[in-house]
Amino acid sequence: MEIDEKILRRAGASILRCNKGEIIFMEGETPHCYMQIIRGQVKLNSYDHDGKEFIQNILEDGDSLAESIIIASTVYPMNAIALKQSTIIKLPKERLLGLLETKPELLMDLCNSMANRLNQKIFMLQNNSIKCPKEKIKGLLNYMRRFKSSNSDFSFEIPLTRQQIANIIGLTVETVIRNIKILESENLLMIKNRKIFV
DNA sequence: TCATTAAAGTTAT
DNA sequence: ATAACTTTAATGA
Incomplete structure (x- = not known):
């Protein structure tokens, strides 16, 4: 999912800059904003009971961060950590929902991107077993x-x-x-x- | 067979 | 220089 930066800015988005290693969000937190990487690299991960890291995805320029979680109104099931210095654009959830209502093209984009994410999860599940x-x-x-x-x-x-x-x-x-x-x-x-x- | 631990070599910042 | 990454080897479950 990549929403045009201008559209996001017009809708009231803000910019978040983070350095390598910085935590963008953590497991258990409630998502308040849609986030999209303008430039950089971010990993989504979690840790098992004895601290072993499991990387769920590595996201780059133009990728959105865990958009399914915002839509589902749950809590983040993973952490997001910057792998490089990154610039991220954030749009409050309500504003994202407003955008999706006024711009139905975005809904299809979202649908597409969620389908791709789902496919990736299916693959990972099969492959990791x-x-x-x-x-x-x-x-x-x-x-x-x-x-x-x-x-x-x-x-x-x-x-x-x-x-x-x-x-x-x-x-x-x-x-x-x-x-x-x-x-x-x-x-x-x-x-x-x-x-x-x- | 693979994980773990330790140690050393190599590359990137 | 120092950190980050890669490699090899020994040992044990």
């Missing part, structure tokens, strides 16, 4: 390059660190590293300057 770590990693990498051509020419760079991959699929970095090397030896990916290409 796979036991074999190699297959889990393969699944994630394959999902990331879903809009690229199906034949792998190793032209798509995975924009994740190994630690991030591990925290998305619930493995340790070491296991991710070992299996990525196996996948490389099987010619299913390429490593160049520590970056993974599929």
